[in-house]
Amino acid sequence: MSDKKKQITRRSFLKTAAAATGTATIAGCSGGLLGSSEAFALEFQEYFKEHYRLMTDEERTDTIERLERLSEIKKNTTIDIDSTKPQENVLYGYAFNVTRCEGFMECVDACVKENNLDRESKNQYIRIFEMENGEMLPDQGDGKFFHQVPRKGHFYMGVQCFQCENPPCVKACPTKATWKEKDGIVVVDYDWCIGCRYCMAACPYWGRRFNWNQPQIPKKEVNKKQHYLGNRSRVRGMMEKCTFCIQRSRKGKVTACVEACPTGARVFGNLLDPDSEIRFVLKNKKVYRLKEDLGTDPKFWYFND
Amino acid sequence: MYLLRWKVFLKERTVNRIGVVNLKNLKKTKYFFGIVIITFFAFTAFSSEGVVSKIKNANKKTDKSTGIHKSISLPKNVVKVKEDYQGGVFYTKSRKSEITRYKCSSCHKTQKKVMKNAANITHGDIQVVHGGKNKLECNTCHSKNDRNFLVTAKGTKVDFDHVYNLCGQCHFRQKKDWIGGAHGKRITYWAGERAVKNCTACHNPHSPLFKKRWPKTYSVPLK
Numbered sequence: 001m002s003d004k005k006k007q008i009t010r011r012s013f014l015k016t017a018a019a020a021t022g023t024a025t026i027a028g029c030s031g032g033l034l035g036s037s038e039a040f041a042l043e044f045q046e047y048f049k050e051h052y053r054l055m056t057d058e059e060r061t062d063t064i065e066r067l068e069r070l071s072e073i074k075k076n077t078t079i080d081i082d083s084t085k086p087q088e089n090v091l092y093g094y095a096f097n098v099t100r101c102e103g104f105m106e107c108v109d110a111c112v113k114e115n116n117l118d119r120e121s122k123n124q125y126i127r128i129f130e131m132e133n134g135e136m137l138p139d140q141g142d143g144k145f146f147h148q149v150p151r152k153g154h155f156y157m158g159v160q161c162f163q164c165e166n167p168p169c170v171k172a173c174p175t176k177a178t179w180k181e182k183d184g185i186v187v188v189d190y191d192w193c194i195g196c197r198y199c200m201a202a203c204p205y206w207g208r209r210f211n212w213n214q215p216q217i218p219k220k221e222v223n224k225k226q227h228y229l230g231n232r233s234r235v236r237g238m239m240e241k242c243t244f245c246i247q248r249s250r251k252g253k254v255t256a257c258v259e260a261c262p263t264g265a266r267v268f269g270n271l272l273d274p275d276s277e278i279r280f281v282l283k284n285k286k287v288y289r290l291k292e293d294l295g296t297d298p299k300f301w302y303f304n305d
Numbered sequence: 306m307y308l309l310r311w312k313v314f315l316k317e318r319t320v321n322r323i324g325v326v327n328l329k330n331l332k333k334t335k336y337f338f339g340i341v342i343i344t345f346f347a348f349t350a351f352s353s354e355g356v357v358s359k360i361k362n363a364n365k366k367t368d369k370s371t372g373i374h375k376s377i378s379l380p381k382n383v384v385k386v387k388e389d390y391q392g393g394v395f396y397t398k399s400r401k402s403e404i405t406r407y408k409c410s411s412c413h414k415t416q417k418k419v420m421k422n423a424a425n426i427t428h429g430d431i432q433v434v435h436g437g438k439n440k441l442e443c444n445t446c447h448s449k450n451d452r453n454f455l456v457t458a459k460g461t462k463v464d465f466d467h468v469y470n471l472c473g474q475c476h477f478r479q480k481k482d483w484i485g486g487a488h489g490k491r492i493t494y495w496a497g498e499r500a501v502k503n504c505t506a507c508h509n510p511h512s513p514l515f516k517k518r519w520p521k522t523y524s525v526p527l528k
Contacts, residue, residue, distance in 0.1 A: 089372075102515055143524055144524050145520075146519075148519055165359075166355075252373045252374070258490060259493065270367070272359070273366075279360070280486040280487055305482070305488075
């Protein structure tokens, strides 16, 4: 072991070299050519950090402190980034009542605000499809309706990331920037994503979103309660997706869409708790999953009354 | 007959393929393949770790006094529901604390005092659109004798906080779903003690159907 420790790995060599160059540059430009030298140093350290899953707890707190400080310096907003781990004996599941949903789109709006989504390109994790009675797949429905709802002879079907138990997007990722957490949530490490969009192509449900431009959020509307794997600020050219509001659900709260739903069409809970609402739905209602034949094993069920 | 034909067919096939007729060997290979197929199916059946099997195996009750459940306290103004759900006791939001003019008996007293236009001022905004053709009247649900209570068709008094017992007379299916968790929703937390919204939190009891309106936002086509 001691021999191994002494060896200099390529990564650590690069890190030290880079840090040395960085400090030299900062020292050279202490006059303020590069703006705030503190921000520059922090960004430099951020650039050479480890993959989130390989970080120790200390490294995690370090990077979170850096990100919080960076946001304070650059955007002048104090944020609180959280890194709560998955709880024991918890597997999140979701059910959507097709009969109850009336297409008011309150969930979409709440999701955009909760997850700090780009307002410019109207990025949304949830899509509500207006479908004629008798249709089964959202491909046949109208995803961009805008008229008074509910419309006669139609029903509404919400689609978002289904947090598959056997996620094809994870298999497609070449940099392992996306993975399934122990509580069943598929997350993205935004700093390791290279934006190749392979996962977007692999997902049969259109569950993933790509940042075509730098996300624009009005300063007043920024949700300051963030999670490292959830709604912290993202940059242009990487993937993001619904994380069942990881910053909320890991604290015991229901997701933003569930809380916003005016008709109670959305059910969220722990699949491993036999008394939970979601288990009641699975036991007592006619449930089905979208494209179940693909074997992706989504944890998102549709049901009707 | 068919069996014989089949045997002949197999024989011919073996002849064609291997060039040697040996029924005994053929039988052995058949058994071998059979065993392989059976073991394959058995293996896939036992090794499948899908969500469904995970759910089916999870039957242990969660201890609400440990982990995340411990840190979550009940919201304010909740009352214990008179019926149990599959996990035992649960709570619902109190209604009485939300009614601005409760207690009703502060106006509706036994002694007669006539005020001009009083009903119109206080309850004029109420429009009853409930019950379809057999439109409901005030006293279908509100008690005539004790104004602080609601009343069922059988004449049992129902507290405003336990309104689910009144609605459940007709909407018994919804009540069953509400108790179980398929109708209505929880207040803020999925963890901790179960606290759900009351019927009247979402439905206006006088016209319970959601009104037609514009959606809050719209979607643009995916790129």
